Amino acid sequence: MIPQSFIHDLLNRVDIVDTIDRHVPLKKAGANFVACCPFHNEKTPSFTVSQTKQFYHCFGCGAHGNAINFIIEYNGLGFVEAVQSLAGYAGMEVPLQSNDNSPKHIVSNDLSQDPGNNQDHESDVIVSKDLINAMQIATHYYREQLKLSEKAIFYLKKRGISGKTAARFAIGYAPAAWQNLEAVFSDYSSERIRRILMQAGLVIINDDAKQYDRFRDRIMFPILNQKGQIVGFGGRVLAQEEPKYLNSPETTLFEKGRELYNFFSARRAIREANCVIVVEGYMDVIALSQHGVDNVVATLGTATTSFHVQRLLRQTDNIIFCFDGDRAGRKAAWRALENSLELLTDGKYLGFLFLPEGADPDSYVNQYGKESFEKQIAQAMPLSEFFFKELCTGIKLQTGEGRAKLVKDAKPLLQRIVAPALSLILKRRLAELSELADKELDALLQIKRVSEVKKVGNNERKRMVTLYRRLIRILLYDPSYVTKLDRDLFVKLHEKNEETAALEALFVFFDAHPHLIEKSSVFSIASYFQDSPYKTLLESIECETMEWNHSTAIESEFSDTLKKLRLMQYKERITELQSKSLNMLSDEEKMELQQLVKQQ
Numbered sequence: 001m002i003p004q005s006f007i008h009d010l011l012n013r014v015d016i017v018d019t020i021d022r023h024v025p026l027k028k029a030g031a032n033f034v035a036c037c038p039f040h041n042e043k044t045p046s047f048t049v050s051q052t053k054q055f056y057h058c059f060g061c062g063a064h065g066n067a068i069n070f071i072i073e074y075n076g077l078g079f080v081e082a083v084q085s086l087a088g089y090a091g092m093e094v095p096l097q098s099n100d101n102s103p104k105h106i107v108s109n110d111l112s113q114d115p116g117n118n119q120d121h122e123s124d125v126i127v128s129k130d131l132i133n134a135m136q137i138a139t140h141y142y143r144e145q146l147k148l149s150e151k152a153i154f155y156l157k158k159r160g161i162s163g164k165t166a167a168r169f170a171i172g173y174a175p176a177a178w179q180n181l182e183a184v185f186s187d188y189s190s191e192r193i194r195r196i197l198m199q200a201g202l203v204i205i206n207d208d209a210k211q212y213d214r215f216r217d218r219i220m221f222p223i224l225n226q227k228g229q230i231v232g233f234g235g236r237v238l239a240q241e242e243p244k245y246l247n248s249p250e251t252t253l254f255e256k257g258r259e260l261y262n263f264f265s266a267r268r269a270i271r272e273a274n275c276v277i278v279v280e281g282y283m284d285v286i287a288l289s290q291h292g293v294d295n296v297v298a299t300l301g302t303a304t305t306s307f308h309v310q311r312l313l314r315q316t317d318n319i320i321f322c323f324d325g326d327r328a329g330r331k332a333a334w335r336a337l338e339n340s341l342e343l344l345t346d347g348k349y350l351g352f353l354f355l356p357e358g359a360d361p362d363s364y365v366n367q368y369g370k371e372s373f374e375k376q377i378a379q380a381m382p383l384s385e386f387f388f389k390e391l392c393t394g395i396k397l398q399t400g401e402g403r404a405k406l407v408k409d410a411k412p413l414l415q416r417i418v419a420p421a422l423s424l425i426l427k428r429r430l431a432e433l434s435e436l437a438d439k440e441l442d443a444l445l446q447i448k449r450v451s452e453v454k455k456v457g458n459n460e461r462k463r464m465v466t467l468y469r470r471l472i473r474i475l476l477y478d479p480s481y482v483t484k485l486d487r488d489l490f491v492k493l494h495e496k497n498e499e500t501a502a503l504e505a506l507f508v509f510f511d512a513h514p515h516l517i518e519k520s521s522v523f524s525i526a527s528y529f530q531d532s533p534y535k536t537l538l539e540s541i542e543c544e545t546m547e548w549n550h551s552t553a554i555e556s557e558f559s560d561t562l563k564k565l566r567l568m569q570y571k572e573r574i575t576e577l578q579s580k581s582l583n584m585l586s587d588e589e590k591m592e593l594q595q596l597v598k599q600q
Contacts, residue, residue: 002083006095007068008515010083011523013090016054016067017314018226023074028313028345032546038074039063050546051314053477055524057543064539066527088129091227126192131200131253134185135222135230138202141184142172142220149173152219155238159283160366165290169221169262174235176217201232201248218246221282223254223300224264226311231259234282234300245281247301257305260312261285261298267315269294275318277361277377278304280332284322284361291370296361304336309343318349320380322361325354334390337383341413344383346421351380384426387413388433403434411445423447467568468499469541470561474554475506476525476538477545479517481558482510502534 017033020026026033026049037047037058046060057064063073071082080094087094146152146166152173156166174180181202182188188197194211197203205211218235225231232248248254260278262285270276273295279285285298299308304321312319321336323329333352340350353376355364365373381389391409396402410430417423431441474481487507509528510517516525526538548554 002080003095004513005515006092007083008523010087010090010092011054011066011068013092014067014086015051015314016056016070017049017051019067019086019089020049020056020070023070028310028343030345030547037061037063048543048546052548053524053542053545055527055542057539057546059543062536062539064524064526064543066524069527069530089227091229126195126199128252130196131251132229132231134196134200134202135232135253137184138181138200138233139170139172139220139222139230141181142174143170144172145175145180146171146173146220149175151238155219159287159362160290161283161286162290165286169286169289170230171286172220172222174213174215174218174220178212178216180213180216199251201251201254214248215246221261223248223259223261225253225259226264228264229253232300234261236282245301256300256302258307258311259300260308261300262289263297263311266295266297270297270312270315274316275320276312276316278308278312278319278321278336279361280323280329281360281362287362287365288373291365291373293365293370293373303332304339306339306343309336309340313343313348317347318351320351320353320377322353322355322377322380324360325357329354330390333386337386337390338413340383341416342418344417344419344422346419348419350383351377352383352386353377353380384422384429387426388429392433397433403436406430407434407436407441407444414445415447466499467561467565468497468503470557471565472499472503472506472538472541473544474558474561475510476542477548478554479510479525481554482507482517484558486562498534498537502537505529505532505534506538 017026020035021033024035024038024047026035027045029045029048031050031052033049033051034045035047035049036042036045037060039047039058040061040063042060047056047058047063049056055064055066056070065073067086068079068082071077071085072079075082075085077085084094156171161171179188181197185193185197187193189211194203194205198205198211202214203211204214215233215235218237221234221236222230223232223234232251232254234248235246237244247256250256261282266276275295277288277293277296279288279296279298281298285296288294288296297312309319319340321333323333333354337350337352344350355361355376359367361373364376388410391406395406397406407430410426414423414426414430417426427441427445427447428438431438434441436444506525509525513528516523524542526535526542529535529538532538
């Protein structure tokens, strides 16, 4: 049996959007994410995932649950297997509680273990854990070698990197020899270790079947995935050699188009600042962080991808791309813009900052300091301005041909923008520049507006919502309201139906699970009622909260619901008392009736 406390911690650690997106590509739609349901055939997306409350719901087939439920249903696993799978991804050990209440760990995550001595796997099978172990061992080795290399230490000091900063980013050094890793991997030349190191991207095996280390005489920057596991390296030469930077190759652990340098460590700073700065290099990130600018990530020698943008927009509403002001930097910025268009929603902001000629974030912050850099960030060019500035470059707008070219170039880009307000603003600006009337431009652009997600069952949702349903909805969204309830309101319920029974079941559940009565809880409460007769009802009510957010007037809704419940009970009691003849009422009942009439 897996302790409930571990399930609680696991669900707190994982993000359901990331969990599902690994299997079913999700698209942003308002406050939620959507896709065609993986559990039934459909052409219009009705499978909706709430990042706020960490549950999914299909308005077509009714599939509903949390991250664990999804793994169970999608992969056909049992509960324990699903928890193990999710925990492995989150880098957590699963304790299995035996009858003597002594927890036994059923998943090992010892990253210091030498894969060559790992006897838990069949000799021919290489698994992700073997590769992660290898990366961890290599990282430790490179860090130790940095301490022994005077020229590597001198290089970092020359670049302004302190020892504390180098340690924080786990920076290391790969010596110049060809087979350095032989010192830390037993059986370096054995078939199994060769395969592990090659699949991890640490060694190269040439046509003569000889192996040698991929990274030699380079400063080593470990790259962490969103779980904090080392999945790759960036290596920088110390002299003027080429290539200046050498990244790990694409492996089963590492995809450049999906990872961002420093993303794992910067997430909290990004959320606190509600802004992320995207730069081009490792040293840019490290220099800015050393000066107190921590909400920074870097692409890994590749263009900013739509996956990068999507991942960042899940953390913040504001992205600033800070690239060099040369031709290459502007080209990289334009690629970032193109790969962002379909992901933008109104309320999101993309800015573009180009530092003075010859400067990059590393050199600029070292020369001018944090305050000056932050002033530059504040002056970043918004997407709406950069969009037309680039499109108009090289075009003679004073000529009809130039204006026609502008419309032609802008058309496919504007057709990709789904944010209605931003699309309209850009279209109006294009009308000004092209000197075309709005109707004329509309005819040329042929932009078809796609409504957000088709909501299945809207007619059902418009039906009369009972007070009990309203209260259940509030408790499912924010369980802390159960502590604000006057339970006496429900002691003498005259109305007995499925909703009142489900409400009483919720009271019992919260009494038994007080750790869930926290405002910060982000769990699907309905997911705990899988074997309950109220499962379907609670899931259907919980999905009604998908459009809610923290600005929703929940307090007002709660107060109004309680007020109306009291009033309803007053009326029921008045009707009950008035059904008796006056001479049949006791003095206490007569006084109660008078007070109830006044309270209406």
